[in-house]
Amino acid sequence: MTTGDMRVLDRRDLNRALLARQLLLERSTLPAAGAVAHLVGMQAQAPNPPYVGLWTRLAGFAVEDLASLVRSREVVRLVLMRGTIHLVTADDCVALRPVLAGALRQGLKGTFGRKLEGLDLEKVAALGRELVEREPLTLGGLGERLADRWPERDPFALANAVRNLVPLVQVPPRGLWGESGQAAHTTAEAWLGRPLAGQDAPDTMIERYLAAFGPASVKDMQVWSGMTRLAEAVKRLRPRLAVFRDESGRELFDLPGAPRPGGRAPAPVRFLPDFDNILLSHADRSRILTEEQRARVFTRNGLIRPTFLVDGFVAGMWRLEQTRGAAALVLEPFGPLREADREALTEEGGRLLAFAAGPAASREVRFA
Template sequence: MASRTKHPVLDTRALNRATLARQLLLSRAEMSARDAVGHLLGLQAQNVKPPYFQLHARLAGFRPAELAGLMESRDVVRMVTMRSTIHTHTAHDALTLRPLVQPARDREVAYFRKGLVGVDLDSLAERSRVFVEAEPRTMGEIRGELLRHWPDADPQSLSVAARCLLPLVQVTPRGVWGRSGQVRLTTVESWLGKPAAPAQPVDDVVRRYLAAFGPASVKDMQLWAGLTRLKDAFERLRPELDVFQDENGVELFDLPDAPRPDPGTPAPPRFLPEFDNLLLSHADRSRVVDPAIKGRTWTGNQAHCTLLVDGFLAGLWKMERGAEGKTEGKTEGKTEGAAVTVELFRKASAAEKEEIAAEAELLVAAMGEGGGASVRFGSIHG
């Protein structure tokens, strides 16, 4: 909703640079992986590799072993939180952010109530808890156990209810770089050996959201969290926040001491994975995505990895190990490392392509592929 009060206007480029600074994407931060996961309020993690690519784009000297070690030591975990999607969170946030979004998970169960006729949800939650805390289980095993007690219920609805009613984490080796493992689940309390914790105060989470994603509107945070009715929290905090508006008059809130770089600040190319939170955490995504290319990061129900050039979404990319590599149409032959294919949405200058190629080579080296990188500018669909 447009603001009725005139506030300083932040144009699209100013919002872009401010958001990139909060997201550690203007320059790589000298920060530990654990601190970065906490600062960013978690990393989108539907697939195993995206959290590693997200940290590589943001942290100086990051190597996959650092996050893998945190997974194995249980300092970070994978679980369903915001928007009913899997995130990698610090242990503290896993215990305290999930309760904050639990009302949304409860509403999700209500959508499946037709398949849960005759099912007592409190009993379902308790039976599921006992079952997964005895040892981590697959979702198929959980569903099978619940069907023993409620054979007439819809199997998918039982699965959704268990996933939503309990704070389930994916146990290792799932999520560990270089290893594979079936998704097995137990409760966050059992995995961390800690009791359930109260939800983080919503006002504190608003401050943290603005630190990582601001300047932002109420609707922006509601979309990020998958929650409603956050306006009251912003109003309570209004006296301590700076207030702006975008070019459409939408009111934006921010922390007074948060970075808002000059809009002319250079932004280097960055390779982001599919589902990077930068692209998913604002109701109005024009600060990063030109409306003219909205929807181009998807083909059917497949999401593509994305490329930022000058701070804005500018293309897609994919990396293949030991693939045939080409650079500007010249076949380089079989590589020992990896071939990175880049599909740009606009023409790029020779200097921009050199920067993109250098960033691709850094990506391949950091991800431990070895043997160098071959970069091809073409179509990822070809």
Template structure:
């Protein structure tokens, strides 16, 4: 069966709770999404506001503070917010990805000649003494390896050793917060799973991002050779408009392509726009995936970027919007301002 780009779009939006906001608890949604990008520490709050009915920031902040959720480096070597359970599941599975990031390119050159096991063990011992920022950790590591950059040494430890970036970083209402790191074992009081299931993870990826190809799952995770994992799952096959083979669970939602899709505001680097090899199911012409601004959707597709400063929401559409669409985006924009800038004088402008 062939699926159009619009059918793929509606299927993705439904699974991402972007067609209709979910009544689930925030942490349930985070687990369903297999984590949320958190390179910008507060971005998951906007992502959940767009996905969860009546979302309150304190509900997510509490999960970080009680350690049922945690922020750490995971998919593609980037920081994600995940449940504690998923941190212990995903971190060992993604070790090959993190090793590839660590030992190739610029960072690989910076740590050349250092025994990775010795570096990991020394870094772990320093962080088990007390949580430290990456800057402080780098200075201490440089005392032992004076011929190497402190930033490269600290980054290498962050990839070699499972580390949590701990509160107050990532807590709503705290201006940035110190970027202290602790070992995941110390912070959660638990070890990573000894035999984590990549089959479970791929299955969950399809629940949140499917229908999808093997290449899509590899783009999302950074892992390779996933075709054999797909073969182990009882999946239905589809094709897209370009003839690519897509896989999906039989019972996953695939709404009609004409299902209405209200405008939604996405934070910087939201996985919904970065987790497929072919992004045309969610992007519009003009989107390059590298914008440091958030994106907003029109008719289900990312159609421009946004930023908020001093109670003013500035919108930059990729193309001129119809008046009806502009009105819908503006109305949703005012609701966003009530969330991110309560009590301020609000304005929405199109740049």
């Protein structure tokens, strides 16, 4: 369907394009680092979700494929898009952090502005950098030491000022499968042994976003990144972008050669981890889930529950229940499922159990 000379993409067209970019129509043979780079990072508040996210996207993925990258400093965890923790390649840490610096500074002002009012934030950032480069610190430990210098200030606000103004990466064992405990931080420059990039224009980042999440509107780009005023950059890029409209008439931008397989392309069942970026990276998320489903998947305290896809769309949530020697994958569908889909979910769920529950002697997939 076209409007004038501009093609209209419906919900299923956008869904299949998104799944193709997200390596969810068929498992990719990319190495783990290549997949993390292609996805422009993976949201990673907890250590385990990126492992499940790569397992569901990559052929033959094993825990050690990512764990080795964390230990060798080829991937790192730090605050980036939307002011949230992301697992990214070392190259993307260096390239993306300067682009997002302004948005992170604004986010700090919005969350802790009153508690930091009147402070010389550059002095706070400088002392914070010195402290974490001397030895990795938790945010709590960093806040306590900063409060020695500014005893009248909230230690948590001081620590977050440093985290938003200085590129703090979380050091292992944080980021390793199954590891718990508080995250300790040092600077990206100290951990990686190189400076951040000098380029802060968003143009390349926008093109990378489109490769992983397009087609998309300017508002989609802003929701994903946490930045504002990206229309100017899109205007610069427009001559080399493909332009479409969605069913509501919104302009959507894309890379001309990016995959758009069409709404009839088959989509296998897939399991997504907590916090998967596919659910977080558009202003209009109808291409993957409904508003009613969103209210169930997104909790009030900021959690995004694990979900499963049927025919490319969110169809329910899942959870892993483990006791000594036994593991169960419990599926909670949002509505009736065809028998063929239940069978496919049971089969794929068994593979997820084999990956995530490892040595459990007894495993089962059951529907709640």
